[in-house]
Amino acid sequence: MSAMLEIEFRLNGVVQRTAVAADMSALEMLRDVLGLTGTKYGCGEGECGACTITVDGRTVNSCLMFAVDCNGREVQTIEGLSATPLGERLNHSLVAHGAVQCGFCTPGFMMQAQQVLAEHPHASREEIQRGLEGNLCRCTGYRKIIDAVEAVAHPTASAE
Amino acid sequence: MATTTLERTNTDSLIGRRIPKLDAPDKASGRTRYLHDINIPGQLHAKILRSSQVHARIVSIDVEAARRVPGVHAVITAADVPWQRPIGVTKDHLPLKSDIVRSRRDEIAAVAADTVEAADEALRLIRVTYEPLPVVATSAEALAPGAPLLHGEDLRAPGRGGALEVVHPASKDNVAMVHEYRQGDVAQGERDSAVVVEDVFWLHYVTHCCMGVSGVIAEFDPSGNLLLYSNTQVPFLHKREFAELLGIDPGRIRIIQPPIGGGFGSKLDIYPFEPIAIFLAKLTRRPVKLVFSREEEFIASPTRQPVLLKLRSGCDSAGRLTFRSVETLHDNGAYTSWGATTPFVMMQTISSLYRVPHCHYRTRAVYTNNPYAGSFRGYGNLQATFAVEAHMDKLADALGMDPLEFRLQNAQDPGETTPQGMHFRSCGFKDCLRTAAERSDYRAKRRANLAHWNDGNPIKRGIGIASMLHVGGGAKMYPSDGCGTIIKLDDFAKVTLITGASEIGQGSETVLAQLTCEELGLPIDAVTVVNNDTAITPWDVGVHASRTTFIGGNSAIGAARKAKRKILEAAAPTAGLAADELDLHGGSIVVKATGERVQDLGKFLRSLHFAEKADLVMTTYYYEPPSVHLDRQYRGDVSAAYSWATQVAEVEVDTETGVVRLLKITAAHDVGRVLNRLGIEGQIEGGIVMGQGYALTEDLLVEGGVIKNPNFRDYKLITAPEVPDVDVSFIETFDGEGPQGAKGVGEAPAICIAAAVANAIYNATGTRIYALPFTPEKVYRALRGKSTAPTWPESAA
Ligand code: FES
């Protein structure tokens, strides 16, 4: 058992203080210590994007980040994003476009879509595709996810 | 598509509409609790120790140090569960291996501890000594004279009376299963042929890669009843199997299926991790949760069936198929799971996709020390279709015929019964062929591409066509292929639809809700679907064989019609009309002829409930499709309906690098009828991209029994930038037995992509590649004449 370290950070807008093991990942802390299970484990190696969160406004793979490195930072998970207007818009768009099947990848796509739209508020289809490249989905074939994000980026253009 | 949506929304029917998946809002907001997210108070975490050897005799296992790790509740090996019984399709292995390990996934010991960390530490302290045995790395090696026998010793397990009995007898060779089918006389077919072609194809290893890894939670109550949280696709079959394993009554087992992170056929069999979690729960008297790591998922979950396939086909000078002869070696891996039974589907494609008078089909599923093959979306059909459609092009070429014309000439029509006994009540095959060809401009593009073979431009375009036939109305493999439904209407005209049909992300719950509301004249949000608890839901054979919409749908309709009849009969007297003059519509009881409103349905249900002869509306229905079992000669109309599709692939081949890009898929699917347009598009688009991965990027590298790439870095799934343009047309043939005319579609879209891509690469370059996947290296070599086409091993002669 490695030593426990006390950290403090802002999680979805609320200050959190918690003790974590030095070798614990941010993903394990969120899921197992803080009980926020919307962030998923898909590979643990930074290859699937299911564990995507934002730290200081940038998406990271929480499976590759040490929990202790959250100290002093601003962390947002799918639970936090879902409570924002953009989160709601993305949720509605993914649902309406049929972009959710098993849904296991979806929270990660939501987080990454937020990042894409932050970088390119009117992202083109190609920018969306490139922006979502690090997120794997085995069910949908991606097209409906891309459509859904595109509809949020170009609200008037979409007829859906 | 947009216009169609508008048209549809103007009518009141729910059928054909774009209905968002009912559970999607929760999933997208992270609220859905998958198995991984469930924690039971008092639960222990389990981990499995797997073999470090590919094939070896276990000399000793030392678990003493592991048992001393703080927080460890149990460390078990086969010796601790002498009562364990064999699992698998032929019951050829024990969950915990006692004397021999036959693959790198083999389970030797397991730990249950307070934390995952403690369990991991305990695993590291277990010492196993092995005596290596010679490795059988391919099915050719397995058949060679003097090959080491994988199951050369009797497998013994406790019998009913307590004594050890032989549960899987020693075999004298490595052949696990043989499937052979004949129709007509192939020799006669050869004599009738003007052209004959023969090739050997290699269909490689791929694996499901469900985004949610495998897992299970097992818990016993003080009376010894077992509660399992499981992602199984066949809960009712597995209840029985787990009961047998534990020697208890199946009625004492309850399976709850939390939402699942993808299935695709991977959860049709019982795998050792499930019994192992149950053993640990039994021994520790604590809930035990076992969840795989991604690496474990790659190593210890099933693969698609790898197949070496020799196909010989002929046609006469008029372009009519004369015969087809197929021999396959299925690399079974170390144990037998559903992969060995994929011939049931493969032989349908061989015998019945096109009309062929004479057929011979033989498969030997052969034991090796490789990972073992299970069922995977398409169930052998990707493999069979790959070979068949390559030969359709080659035969057409040899005759100088247009490949589309050649296919149309041999394609099945509605009403036909094939020599194998499949009866095509609805069949839109020729419409699929014509539609996909026209919408992709197949003929013109194919000819144009041929003209560029020698034009010096290193970038080539190609177009290829392929079609498929698959069961679309269930598959009668078990004594019943049915599904039960319970419908309950509450006092406010809200419906609870309790169905045996499992949801694995494919959208069955939404389609079943739609079909129910359609019958009851209610909006889609009037329904709650309950579908994941064997203590509540009625029996269903399971989610497989693209059957859920068809079988579960007919069952839901049956229950809804009974509810409707009951309501209308009860309402008739007050309405002063006969029951059949009434209807349900828009949440009300209405006059059928005029649509005039008689009474609000909720109000009527309350009046029924709070009357002197109080009553509720609750109905049940069990649907059994009118299909039959295959006979011993593999003949029979095994499905109540059959689905068809044609897919045209357009590719770009960079002849300098070997990179193949899939540009566009034009697909036409005979789905009977579109029920949920949004859902069916999703199934088809997802299947197409899964087929794209099978064709181009996915390759589970198994060398000497060792998986070399058990991670997403080296096992390449398709990503968002790589997806092709997709144009999907639905051919609606309104199947007479299907729910609202629909047929199953779940597996169909993945089936012919690789075959179409192969034909497209040929059209682009003049080079045909007989082994999958079409990676840059393989294509580069093939274009330079360097590829060694697969050959048929002498040992299999
Ligand atoms: S779990 Fe972090 S990237 Fe896959």
Ligand code: FES
């Ligand atoms: S919806 Fe299942 S993995 Fe994306």
